[in-house]
Amino acid sequence: MNEDESLRRYGLRPAERDHGAVIATKVAAVTPAAFVLANTCLMTPPLVPEITLHLAPEPIALWERTEQDTGQAGLPPPFWAFPWAGGQVLARYLLDHPECTAGRTVLDLAAGSGLVAIAAAKAGAAAVTPSETDPLACTAIELNSAANSVTLEATLGDVLGGEAAGNDLVVAGDGFYERLMAERLLPFLERARASGAVVLVGDPGRAYLPRDRFEAVASYDVPVSPVLEDADVKRSTVWRLP
Numbered sequence: 209m210n211e212d213e214s215l216r217r218y219g220l221r222p223a224e225r226d227h228g229a230v231i232a233t234k235v236a237a238v239t240p241a242a243f244v245l246a247n248t249c250l251m252t253p254p255l256v257p258e259i260t261l262h263l264a265p266e267p268i269a270l271w272e273r274t275e276q277d278t279g280q281a282g283l284p285p286p287f288w289a290f291p292w293a294g295g296q297v298l299a300r301y302l303l304d305h306p307e308c309t310a311g312r313t314v315l316d317l318a319a320g321s322g323l324v325a326i327a328a329a330k331a332g333a334a335a336v337t338p339s340e341t342d343p344l345a346c347t348a349i350e351l352n353s354a355a356n357s358v359t360l361e362a363t364l365g366d367v368l369g370g371e372a373a374g375n376d377l378v379v380a381g382d383g384f385y386e387r388l389m390a391e392r393l394l395p396f397l398e399r400a401r402a403s404g405a406v407v408l409v410g411d412p413g414r415a416y417l418p419r420d421r422f423e424a425v426a427s428y429d430v431p432v433s434p435v436l437e438d439a440d441v442k443r444s445t446v447w448r449l450p
């Protein structure tokens with residue numbers, strides 16, 4: 209489905225958006241999908257040009273619009289609208305090493321835009337479950353999977369306190385971005401590993417990643433947004449739980 213077809217499907221005319229700088233107030237109340245479509249453009253992450261995502265050109269204005277247009281305060285930042293460096297390295301790695309994924313069941317934690325989950329699906333996974341706590345991310349994942357001709361249904365909710373067994377491969381792109389999340393993510397990943405799953409994370413050097421618990425698998429230089437990362441390129445690594 210191309211961008212204009214997506215817009216029409218959600219009741220928008222292509223002229224109602226202007227490459228991300230959209231008058232979103234008019235359309236955001238329609239549906240979450242209309243909000244995502246009205247505030248993003250189809251773009252490819254620099255390290256993963258095979259995948260096309262609905263991404264925002266600029267973070268701050270989108271965050272403000274998310275609160276204004278939904279009428280809710282204290283919403284999470286629109287992580288779903290950007291391809292984070294940790295997700296890009298993980299997606300690159302899965303696409304370049306389909307033997308890790310082909311025929312496996314995959315859980316993508318902190319899925320965001322769905323970049324890593326889409327890479328896993330394209331690499332031949334038997335089933336992929338993207339997990340997210342942000343409802344708009346779940347909407348973006350479904351739109352992004354359609355844009356890449358795969359079908360993914362995101363699971364909305366926090367699974368980190370629950371059962372970690374049941375998947376062959378557990379992945380998390382840029383999940384160690386804040387302390388509390390890191391403190392909850394690591395035990396889940398360790399339980400998944402203890403249950404026999406392969407566990408891979410992608411990380412651009414976040415302070416909360418406990419590197420001593422992982423072994424490095426591959427590293428890439430990832431072009432990133434200077435607005436988000438205060439850098440043009442971040443050396444980022446795929447790590448595996450031994």
Ligand SMILES: C[S@@+](CC[C@H](N)C(=O)[O-])C[C@H]1O[C@@H](n2cnc3c(N)ncnc32)[C@H](O)[C@@H]1O
Nearest residue numbers: 287291292295318319320339340341342381382
């Ligand atoms: C930095 S983004 C990474 C997104 C994506 N993996 C990437 O690399 O582009 C982190 C994501 O984790 C999600 N998140 C936070 N807590 C979570 C939880 N308990 N379970 C699942 N996702 C969570 C956020 O909503 C956010 O989309």
